[in-house]
Each structure stands twice: as C-alpha cells, then as structure tokens.
Amino acid sequence: MSPLLEAHGMSRSFGGVQAVRDMSLDVERGTITGLIGPNGAGKSTLFNLLSGVIRADAGEVRLKGQDITRLAPWRRARLGLIRTFQLAREFQRMTVLENLMLAPQAQLGERFWPIFLRPGAVRAQEAEVYRRACEVMEIATLTHLRDDYAGDLSGGQKKLLELARTLMIDCDLILLDEPGAGVNPALMNTLTEMIRRLNREHGKTFLIVEHDMDMIAQLCDPVVVMTQGSLLTTGSFDELRRHPEVIEAYLGRVADA
Numbered sequence: 001m002s003p004l005l006e007a008h009g010m011s012r013s014f015g016g017v018q019a020v021r022d023m024s025l026d027v028e029r030g031t032i033t034g035l036i037g038p039n040g041a042g043k044s045t046l047f048n049l050l051s052g053v054i055r056a057d058a059g060e061v062r063l064k065g066q067d068i069t070r071l072a073p074w075r076r077a078r079l080g081l082i083r084t085f086q087l088a089r090e091f092q093r094m095t096v097l098e099n100l101m102l103a104p105q106a107q108l109g110e111r112f113w114p115i116f117l118r119p120g121a122v123r124a125q126e127a128e129v130y131r132r133a134c135e136v137m138e139i140a141t142l143t144h145l146r147d148d149y150a151g152d153l154s155g156g157q158k159k160l161l162e163l164a165r166t167l168m169i170d171c172d173l174i175l176l177d178e179p180g181a182g183v184n185p186a187l188m189n190t191l192t193e194m195i196r197r198l199n200r201e202h203g204k205t206f207l208i209v210e211h212d213m214d215m216i217a218q219l220c221d222p223v224v225v226m227t228q229g230s231l232l233t234t235g236s237f238d239e240l241r242r243h244p245e246v247i248e249a250y251l252g253r254v255a256d257a
C-alpha cells in the first residue's frame with residue numbers, strides 16, 4: 001500500500017530565498033511522524049505546501065495515492081488532510097463549544113458567515129454536530145470550559161482547542177506546526193496524551209513540527225530532519241541522537257543554547 005502522504009521534489013522560493021529545495025518526504029499511515037530542523041530550515045513552508053496554503057514552484061503531493069498538488073486547502077481537507085491554525089480573532093470571541101461547532105464549515109470552505117455573525121444561532125445547529133462537539137470536548141479535556149470564550153483560554157488550552165477543532169471533521173492526517181509552543185508543562189502532558197490517544201484509539205496519523213525534543217522523543221517515529229530547505233536524514237529519535245550531522249546541524253546547537 002502506498003504511504004498516506006507522499007511529497008516529492010517540493011521547492012518554493014520567496015524572492016531570493018529558497019525556503020524549500022527539492023524536499024521529499026513520506027508519511028506512513030498510523031505513524032506520528034516528526035519533522036525537525038533549525039530555525040528557518042523550511043518546515044513551516046513545507047507544511048504550507050502540503051496543506052495547500054501556498055503554491056509550490058515544483059514538486060508533487062499525493063494523498064492516498066491521489067495527486068493533490070493543485071488542490072485548494074479545503075479540498076485537501078475533504079480528502080482527509082487537515083492542519084491546525086491559530087485561532088483567528090473572530091473565533092476568540094466565540095465560546096469553546098461554538099468554535100467546535102463551526103469548525104467543519106470553517107475548514108471545509110462552506111458558507112458560515114451568516115452563523116458566524118450571530119454566534120447564538122449556533123445553538124440551533126444540528127444535534128449531530130452538537131453531539132460530536134461534546135465527544136471532542138471530552139477527548140480534549142475542555143468540557144469544563146465549554147461556555148468560556150476562546151480568547152480567555154490559556155495558551156495551552158488554546159492549543160488543545162485548535163487540535164480539537166480538527167476532530168470535528170473526518171480526517172486521516174493531521175499536520176501540527178509547533179503544538180507545544182507556549183504550552184506550560186502540565187498542559188504539555190495533556191496535549192501529548194491527546195495526540196497519542198488520537199493516534200492509537202482513533203487511528204489518526206500525524207505529521208508534527210516541534211522544537212520541544214521531549215515531545216518529539218515521546219511521540220514521534222520516524223523523525224525527519226530538514227536543513228536549509230532539504231532533507232538531511234530520517235530515522236528514529238534514538239538513531240538521530242547519535243547521528244553526527246544531525247547533532248552538528250541541530251541538536252548540538254540546541255544543547256549549546
């Protein structure tokens with residue numbers, strides 16, 4: 001069976017900066033694949049190419065064998081590839097429950113502005129969406145915050161909500177760009193546990209960019225290393241820890257910091 005996601009020969013420049021250069025990577029079904037590399041290595045740009053937020057200069061992306069290189073993000077979402085986004089300002093003024101109930105429309109590119117303009121109307125939405133939102137809040141340990149405004153949540157709780165929003169849609173592959181950034185240690189465990197559960201119990205595959213090496217070590221296998229826009233190597237975290245070029249390019253510098 002082909003990998004869930006295959007990216008081949010991806011390139012993208014911004015003016016004179018080649019952010020991603022002939023980068024290839026596979027994500028196998030059922031894995032939590034890590035993507036690491038120093039600042040400016042091109043990880044977020046690659047994510048944007050994979051999710052369709054920006055267009056590639058060259059390269060091909062396949063999801064379940066299907067060429068999705070030229071599809072808009074919401075079309076990729078319909079095919080099962082979802083990424084998290086920081087909560088936009090509008091969503092900060094909605095409750096946790098409202099955020100979850102509106103997530104499908106927001107990610108799938110449907111018209112949601114009429115509802116969005118009257119957040120109270122969300123309550124009238126289908127019972128099915130409501131039931132699912134309640135389940136998702138349980139998984140994300142957000143039930144006690146359901147009527148709190150998203151904007152009032154802590155940094156870590158916002159990350160849980162961002163991840164929870166992806167669960168409102170049937171998806172196979174979830175891309176997370178630095179889920180651990182700004183999350184306090186207690187919530188970091190909750191977040192790590194949630195990702196693990198979604199992988200083991202709900203069959204979700206993940207591709208995760210993260211600078212927190214504890215999180216990578218706990219969750220990710222394999223781990224892909226990028227430097228200067230290209231693939232350096234791939235392996236288990238333990239293999240990479242002993243890999244001289246990885247230490248030189250990345251881990252060494254982190255250890256020095």
Ligand SMILES: Nc1ncnc2c1ncn2[C@@H]1O[C@H](COP(=O)(O)OP(=O)(O)OP(=O)(O)O)[C@@H](O)[C@H]1O
Nearest residue numbers: 014017018019037038039040041042043044045046
């Ligand atoms: N929209 C843009 N316009 C111009 N340059 C950009 C743009 N996006 C990224 N770059 C440049 O492309 C390179 C790769 O950036 P990218 O954000 O993909 O790195 P990263 O690996 O995600 O880094 P970090 O770990 O700091 O998040 C950097 O030199 C960056 O300045």
Ligand SMILES: [Mg+2]
Nearest residue numbers: 043044045177
């Ligand atoms: Mg980045």
